[in-house]
Amino acid sequence: MPQTIAQKILSRHAGKESVQNGELIFAKVDMVLGTDVTVPLSVEVFRRMGAKKVFDPAKIALVNDHFIPAKDLKAAQLSQIMRQFAQEMDAPHFFEVGRSGICHVLLPDEGLVKPGDLVVGADSHTCTYGALGAFSTGIGSTDMACAWALGELWFRVPSTIKVEVTGKLPKWVGGKDIALYVIGKLGVEGALYKALEFTGDTIRNLPMDGRFTLCNLAIEAGAKTGLVASDDKTAAFMAQFPQLKWDPVFSDPEAAYSEEYTFDVSDLQPQVAKPYLPSNAVPVGDLKGVKVDQVVLGSCTNGHLSDFQLAAEAMRGRKVHPHTRLVVIPSSHKVMLELLDSGLARTFTEAGAVIGPPTCGPCIGGHMGILAQNEVGLYTTNRNFVGRNGHPSSQVYLAGPAVAGATAVAGEISSP
Amino acid sequence: MEGNVFKYGANVDTDVIIPARYCTSFHKEELAPHCLEDLDATFAKRVQPSDIIVAGRNFGCGSSRENAPLAILGAGVGAVVAESFARIFYRNSINVGLPILECPEAAQAAQNGDRLAIDLEKGVIRNLTRGGQYTAVPFPESIRRIMEIGGLEEYVKHRLMTNDK
Ligand code: SF4
Numbered sequence: 141m142p143q144t145i146a147q148k149i150l151s152r153h154a155g156k157e158s159v160q161n162g163e164l165i166f167a168k169v170d171m172v173l174g175t176d177v178t179v180p181l182s183v184e185v186f187r188r189m190g191a192k193k194v195f196d197p198a199k200i201a202l203v204n205d206h207f208i209p210a211k212d213l214k215a216a217q218l219s220q221i222m223r224q225f226a227q228e229m230d231a232p233h234f235f236e237v238g239r240s241g242i243c244h245v246l247l248p249d250e251g252l253v254k255p256g257d258l259v260v261g262a263d264s265h266t267c268t269y270g271a272l273g274a275f276s277t278g279i280g281s282t283d284m285a286c287a288w289a290l291g292e293l294w295f296r297v298p299s300t301i302k303v304e305v306t307g308k309l310p311k312w313v314g315g316k317d318i319a320l321y322v323i324g325k326l327g328v329e330g331a332l333y334k335a336l337e338f339t340g341d342t343i344r345n346l347p348m349d350g351r352f353t354l355c356n357l358a359i360e361a362g363a364k365t366g367l368v369a370s371d372d373k374t375a376a377f378m379a380q381f382p383q384l385k386w387d388p389v390f391s392d393p394e395a396a397y398s399e400e401y402t403f404d405v406s407d408l409q410p411q412v413a414k415p416y417l418p419s420n421a422v423p424v425g426d427l428k429g430v431k432v433d434q435v436v437l438g439s440c441t442n443g444h445l446s447d448f449q450l451a452a453e454a455m456r457g458r459k460v461h462p463h464t465r466l467v468v469i470p471s472s473h474k475v476m477l478e479l480l481d482s483g484l485a486r487t488f489t490e491a492g493a494v495i496g497p498p499t500c501g502p503c504i505g506g507h508m509g510i511l512a513q514n515e516v517g518l519y520t521t522n523r524n525f526v527g528r529n530g531h532p533s534s535q536v537y538l539a540g541p542a543v544a545g546a547t548a549v550a551g552e553i554s555s556p
Numbered sequence: 557m558e559g560n561v562f563k564y565g566a567n568v569d570t571d572v573i574i575p576a577r578y579c580t581s582f583h584k585e586e587l588a589p590h591c592l593e594d595l596d597a598t599f600a601k602r603v604q605p606s607d608i609i610v611a612g613r614n615f616g617c618g619s620s621r622e623n624a625p626l627a628i629l630g631a632g633v634g635a636v637v638a639e640s641f642a643r644i645f646y647r648n649s650i651n652v653g654l655p656i657l658e659c660p661e662a663a664q665a666a667q668n669g670d671r672l673a674i675d676l677e678k679g680v681i682r683n684l685t686r687g688g689q690y691t692a693v694p695f696p697e698s699i700r701r702i703m704e705i706g707g708l709e710e711y712v713k714h715r716l717m718t719n720d721k
Contacts, residue, residue, distance in 0.1 A: 214580030280648035527594035
């Protein structure tokens with residue numbers, strides 16, 4: 141039977157020849173990700189399950205990212221529970237503050253995800269690693285405790301929606317714009333319970349960073365995962381880890397998709413999603429003149445060096461607008477070093493931006509730049525729900541780094 | 557189970573169910589007073605044990621935080637009836653034992669303050685105020701087996717005890 145990437149990866153990990161959409165299976169996982177917010181509850185459940193050891197300490201990742209450096213006493217205790225658990229389990233992939241980063245940037249950069257893998261993470265944006273051709277999806281804390289204890293977990297096999305993207309991307313338009321545009325077309329639940337497979341010449345030409353951004357946002361259309369089949373760009377990325385063996389997985393040409401869409405992006409304008417849903421995407425030109433109090437550059441969605449380069453380019457050497465604040469958050473320790481080495485840390489600082497440590501911080505309304513009552517933000521993050529980034533009356537517009545850079549210097553939503 | 561309806565719209569996300577600022581706790585008693593705070597500031601004060609949340613499509617979209625179904629459980633809510641659920645919320649609810657029923661007709665018909673009677677075993681929802689009777693989309697067989705054992709936690713405990721790894 142012809143199969144999609146999603147079906148193939150799930151059947152391999154369930155030890156089956158093939159799987160049917162809708163079928164419920166138990167499948168073995170290659171990596172289980174947890175963070176300072178989700179690990180402590182899992183530890184409690186894990187102990188209640190009577191489990192003593194994790195199935196394979198090298199296959200769990202424990203990442204300090206959400207509320208770190210500890211924003212308050214409770215956050216410090218969450219981190220402490222994770223730290224102690226890592227020690228007790230002798231887990232090699234525990235990432236301490238100062239050597240860590242936002243999980244979804246960190247794991248691929250550390251070589252902890254390979255094409256063809258089945259990855260679960262107690263964080264909804266775990267779908268990011270689909271950019272490497274892995275089946276990778278978000279789970280809850282009880283799920284994570286189960287995966288730690290047994291090395292496997294239940295899955296309902298999703299049908300796949302094929303999204304073909306075609307055309308040469310205009311200047312300033314990238315993975316974020318494609319993602320917001322597609323989510324705008326599909327709606328926030330357009331891909332509920334399903335996988336999204338991105339294909340087409342635009343995707344083949346999209347650099348890895350852009351693919352990570354695109355797959356990161358799959359969940360914002362309700363998808364279980366986003367997927368891009370492995371190709372030469374994937375191979376070039378994986379070449380950083382010559383010791384890793386991986387086996388790419390492709391959809392069969394006759395595989396059945398539940399829906400198919402084709403989008404031509406040759407004339408796509410940079411996209412901005414209005415409050416309070418990521419699906420409220422409109423071309424940036426429609427929002428000219430909306431005053432912005434704070435711009436945030438970073439997060440697991442747009443936290444790579446290339447994102448910061450693009451934002452700086454859009455700022456064109458100008459200073460941050462007097463009525464606006466620019467918060468720059470490198471997504472990992474490695475990206476922080478890249479900002480220093482490339483001189484961008486100085487560029488942003490001289491422009492009047494503040495650079496925070498690698499953390500989720502403002503993306504989740506945790507710390508490092510919370511919005512006050514009625515304030516307006518423009519963020520390169522992935523969610524703009526009510527209260528997500530601060531006071532419930534604050535409003536966040538989502539955009540890519542080019543619009544963010546242009547907006548920071550103009551003080552209002554602007555095209556680069 | 558019988559309770560009064562608290563009705564909300566579509567896309568009730570996990571950030572309004574329990575804002576991240578309270579997610580430094582994962583105990584349902586501590587989360588409960590802030591349940592739905594940013595959507596309906598009076599909810600946590602008004603809700604009575606076994607009351608029912610009724611909502612539109614895609615309930616629970618957003619984060620993977622299990623704190624969301626826990627906050628709802630902690631508030632004493634007996635069940636959530638919605639037109640559809642976001643998938644991680646759906647998993648988490650099954651795993652922590654929050655009864656969820658996917659039933660577009662019942663969700664659309666019910667209004668704030670209506671009284672519903674729910675037979676969880678059969679998935680039957682009766683609107684005592686308006687007189688309608690509805691059947692929720694049944695859970696797939698294998699999910700029912702996990703639920704019958706008492707949730708994922710009990711399932712794992714059982715497998716570990718029988719050494720069936
Ligand atoms: S950066 Fe934001 S979306 Fe990404 S993992 Fe952190 S909180 Fe979640």
